[in-house]
Amino acid sequence: MSEQVAVSVNGRPVTVASGSSVAAAVMVAGASCRTSISGEPRGPLCGMGICYECRTEIDGVAHKRSCQVACTSGMEIRTDG
């Protein structure tokens, strides 16, 4: 994973190792993934696509499990956290 990939998280550019998950990019950006129904910031819990805590908007598609999606160049990631 020596190659780098540039994506944006909430409009801010972030560079991660090629093959990184979107969840990793969100964490590198220092953002949380979502806001819970009672208003808490949430980040990844299970890391394997089960818990849905890491869901984010990826290239305009809402509720994607960011731990299960690999970053691609130019990907636009939005979180509500």
Place this chain on the structure above:
Amino acid sequence: MVSARKQFDLLIVGGGPAGIAAAVSAAQSGKRIGIVDDNPALGGQIWRGETAQSDPEASAWLTRLHAQHVELCSGMRVFDVSAPGILRAESSEGTYEFEYGKLILATGARERFLPFPGWTLPNVMGAGALQALVKSGLPISGKRVVVAGTGPLLLAVAAYLKNHGAKVVAIYEQASRAALAKFALKIAGQKSKVAQAFSLRRELEDVPLITGAWPMAAKGSGVVQSVLISRGGKHEEIACDFLACGFHLVPNTELAVLLGCRLQDGFVQVDELQQTSQTNVFCAGEPTGIGGVELSLIEGQIAGLAAIGKEDEAQDLFTSRRKMDSFAEALDRTFALRPELKAIASAETIVCRCEDVKYGQLAQQQSWRAAKLHTRCGMGPCQGRVCGPATEFLLGWTPESVRPPIFPVALENLISEAHQQEKQHTSVM
């Protein structure tokens, strides 16, 4: 959106060690074999990301797999049984129907989480979860990590994180030192396990392993900054950037249950050829009992051979499996949860993270079903996969039957399923 059908003589659900071993063993038959897996790449959780290349055992199995004619369907998640012998899966492109003659379920396990105050803070996550994220590119170098909970995974995770530059502050294992000592005696006869244990301890020689200790609370503003540990009747607060905290594993049995496979003590019941209570449906790996990667590989091979009618070859592996089975039993005993862990959630602690249902609300309910109806516990997108095992331990509730879709599915894909069924129905009439 895509709507396609794929046909296989043998379909394997799950591309971790058990699924890979099953495919490799069955491939000699020349039958049409497919693996369908939710993850972006094969390897399951243990061989996730860069581990698929860096772990010699993983790369050897994957090389063997790639030499065979096996169709790999990654990034597709099975969510329903649309008709007998047909599974339905969703990917980012649309939906797929998988028609099969025989089926091997190798759906793996997930971590068990127990709620405690502050466990919903970002950077508090499963032990295996933090490892999975680092395998998937999260930089961990220089970060202070506390590893806590129970199970052999804690040591493996701590060693992995340390090797990737993390400052592993300490490992807190809720099991007692006496229980671990018994476990060490139990595995003493198994060379590979002993070698593994020694190599882990060597890698972790400067990391304290503290037994009989567990997390009471995570603290921080917006993100975890420290963890309160209960140790020998006293509390100590430890600063950290990450709290990696898992309480052993629970099997992923939802698809097996949906297919009508019988469970026993929460695991998929199988005969000696790994066949479930349903004809032509086999199961291998963690869903039949938490036993680790070596047992999963053996069970996968047995299931793969049995599914192509090579029962005699499968039998040759029974002895190895039996040895590993005793390891699985020892795991269960050693890492059984201590009752004190039931007291760490306060009335205000969120148990169901999808719907933000607090422990105080749940404690008034009589059953899982009542809790679902009255509080929405378990009604969110994880469908109770996180809070279910937690309430099973905390409140003694048993989960109800499984209903499709077993994962959240885009509405358009559900509609397309209904449309297809309608078409089939009409053509029959």
